[in-house]
Structures are given as structure tokens and as C-alpha cells.
Amino acid sequence: MLKLNRRVAALRPSATMAAEARATELKEAGADVISLAAGEPDFDTPERIKEAARRALAAGQTKYTAASGTTALKQAICYKLKRDNGLEYEAAEVMASAGGKQGAFNVIATLFDEGDEVIIPTPAWVSFAEMVRLSGAQPKLVRASQDHGFRLSAAQLRSAISARTRGIIINSPCNPTGAVYREEHLRELSRVLAESGIWVLCDDVYEHMTYGGSAPHLFRIEPRLRYHGIVLNSLSKTYAMTGWRVGIVAGPREVIQAVARLQGQNSGNPNSIAQAAAVEALKGPQDEVATMVAEFHKRRDYVVERVRALPGFSLPNLPEGAFYAFPEVSPLLSVKWKGAPIGDGDGLARILLDEAQVALVGGNDFGAPEHVRISYATSMANLQKAFDRIEGVARRILEG
Numbered sequence: 001m002l003k004l005n006r007r008v009a010a011l012r013p014s015a016t017m018a019a020e021a022r023a024t025e026l027k028e029a030g031a032d033v034i035s036l037a038a039g040e041p042d043f044d045t046p047e048r049i050k051e052a053a054r055r056a057l058a059a060g061q062t063k064y065t066a067a068s069g070t071t072a073l074k075q076a077i078c079y080k081l082k083r084d085n086g087l088e089y090e091a092a093e094v095m096a097s098a099g100g101k102q103g104a105f106n107v108i109a110t111l112f113d114e115g116d117e118v119i120i121p122t123p124a125w126v127s128f129a130e131m132v133r134l135s136g137a138q139p140k141l142v143r144a145s146q147d148h149g150f151r152l153s154a155a156q157l158r159s160a161i162s163a164r165t166r167g168i169i170i171n172s173p174c175n176p177t178g179a180v181y182r183e184e185h186l187r188e189l190s191r192v193l194a195e196s197g198i199w200v201l202c203d204d205v206y207e208h209m210t211y212g213g214s215a216p217h218l219f220r221i222e223p224r225l226r227y228h229g230i231v232l233n234s235l236s237k238t239y240a241m242t243g244w245r246v247g248i249v250a251g252p253r254e255v256i257q258a259v260a261r262l263q264g265q266n267s268g269n270p271n272s273i274a275q276a277a278a279v280e281a282l283k284g285p286q287d288e289v290a291t292m293v294a295e296f297h298k299r300r301d302y303v304v305e306r307v308r309a310l311p312g313f314s315l316p317n318l319p320e321g322a323f324y325a326f327p328e329v330s331p332l333l334s335v336k337w338k339g340a341p342i343g344d345g346d347g348l349a350r351i352l353l354d355e356a357q358v359a360l361v362g363g364n365d366f367g368a369p370e371h372v373r374i375s376y377a378t379s380m381a382n383l384q385k386a387f388d389r390i391e392g393v394a395r396r397i398l399e400g
């Protein structure tokens, strides 16, 4: 048998990427599949950003840059952190990565080690736990209850912290639940976090996608956390730039230096043309962001209405951010389909793909197998068609 590195051998494939890949495969084979699986905006990257990339190409900006990014991009990141989050960082306290995913991984690999525990409130993005395992540390999954709006409570946090706890990853707005931590929730958590001194990683990639009230930044609410806090962000979702691969990391200078050292050895700089485009994205006019968010808001309202009307689905909380709904589907899971119980969200997702040609992601890898994740980063016409089909299949399942 092929002998692989122990941690890589244990690595699970990304459930979201697998679902999207399966949908693409079926589409390429001619099936009329609608994908509600993708975690990426369906909008095109705004023209002014593409134009900046063309200018960079024409100017021959095709060489290596510093592994941590160009000075122009670091300055643009500082500008963004002040404008959007009210956080003051210097250029030496920030860096660019090849996407939010690489930034998150490099930070996790830099800060955590064997024997450490990292708290991950679940349901959570599928990659966090795998990244923590790859670092040698253990993820400590703490289930945030639906009754508490899928937000971790201060009491849960307090009891999850042990002598081995070295960090926590907070993602607001949250993928997959759409939960947003408001000021009062963050204030409660911040007391416990400030006392604990553990590393606090804030994943802000969906920060602009909120529908009714913004997502305040934890480090603005409790500035002491900055000393043991890391900002993780990305241009992927905000500027519809998933393919460009530009992420943001900000934190204490020594940590950034160490993360940059790691990045310098494992990948080097993020793409130089994408970096030039990112400067324009961050510093130029921000109207396209508002236009995209307004469209997501309309879709969120539509999706909530349709999901709540689906037999066997329940969605008690309004998803307040990101572009996902995460309904519970328990009544469907004990039902037998073709002789065997459906079992879990992944099982239901498989049936919906086969029977309705709609791709969504089961909740298993998000830490909530009785749920499915529905992405509304697709057109209203697609959503309408997809929900009509899901409704038909859900009815058939329940009618036996």
C-alpha cells in the first residue's frame, strides 16, 4: 500500500468541493443539474478590478514579489481594515496569501502544535478541523445550538477551555449557518477570551454579506484581544474574486513574520497580477459590493420562504449573513428510500442530486448531519427551478 504522510493520509476531501465537482461532472455529461452547492458568488469580478490586472500585465508586473505580498497591497489591506473594521494595523502586521484558505492554513500551522487543542464552534466550515489536524493539534468541536441562533455561548466557551486549549476559530457571518454574532454576543465571549489568553482567529470572509445589521468586529469590541488575535479575510467573496486567490492575514508582528516565513518556503508570493487587482479592489469605489449584497438579500428572503414551505425541512432562525441557508431535515432522515433509511444530510443530498438534479451539501462535514447546506449564490431563476424540484422529491420521500 502506498505509504503517505500520516496526517495527509487521514485528510478528508473537502465536502463542498466534492459536491460541486460531482455537479459539474453531471452537467458536463449533459444532465440538467442546478447547483446550490458552490460557496462562490455567481457574479463576475467588477470591471475596474479586471482593468487593474490588465494594467499590471501591460506594465510587466510578472515577477516574484515579497512572499508576504507587495508593499502596495499591504498598505491597501491596512486601509481596508481601518475603513471596514475600525482596526489600525501597520504594514508589518499584515500580509497577503493565495486565498483565505491558504492564509488560514498557514496561520494554523504556525500557531498550533501536537498536544494543543483548538476550539471550533460548529456547525463550521469544513476545512477548519482538517487544517487543525494537519497542524498536529486537535480540533475541539463545540456544537452551538440552533436555539441559541447557532452562536457559541460564553458558558459553552468557558467550559470548553482546558489547559491544552491554544486557540479558537470564530467565523461570523458563518458558513454554513448564516449566523452573525452581534455586539452583545461578542461582548460576552470577549470577556472569557481576554481572560484565557488563547489565540483568537476571526474568519471574516463573509463580513459584508449581512442582511439587516452589520457584523461588528470582535477586536474592535475588545481591543485587548488584538495581542492574541488574528484577522483572516479574503477578496474571494466580497469582490467575486474566488479564482484570483488573494487572502488577508493580520496579527501581531512576530506572528506575521513567522507565517510569512512559512509561506516563503511553501508557496512564495500570491500571484503578482492578482495582487495588483486586489489593491484596486480594496481601495477603489465599493459600490459593486453593495449591489451584490442587495441581490443576495433578495435571494435570502426568497430562499427562506421556499425552505420553510418544504415538507420535512425546518429553518427556525433567519440566516442573517453569508449566502447559505442550513435547514434541519430530521423528519426525512428516518424515512426509507429504496429500502434503506436516508440516514443523514449527506444521504438526502445524494437523493436530491439523483432525483431532482439539484446539488447541495449534506451537513455531515459541517458537524451537523441532520442538516443540509443550500447556497443561494445563483440566479433567482435557478433558485426557483431548484426549489420546485426539491419540493417534488421531498413530497415523494415523505409519501413513501
Ligand SMILES: Cc1ncc(COP(=O)(O)O)c(C=O)c1O
Pocket: 039, 098, 099, 100, 101, 102, 104, 125, 171, 175, 203, 205, 233, 234, 235, 236, 242, 246, 247
Ligand atoms: C468560512 C470560510 N473561510 C474561508 C474561506 C476561503 O475562501 P478563499 O480561499 O476562496 O479565500 C471560505 C471559502 O469557502 C469560507 O467559507
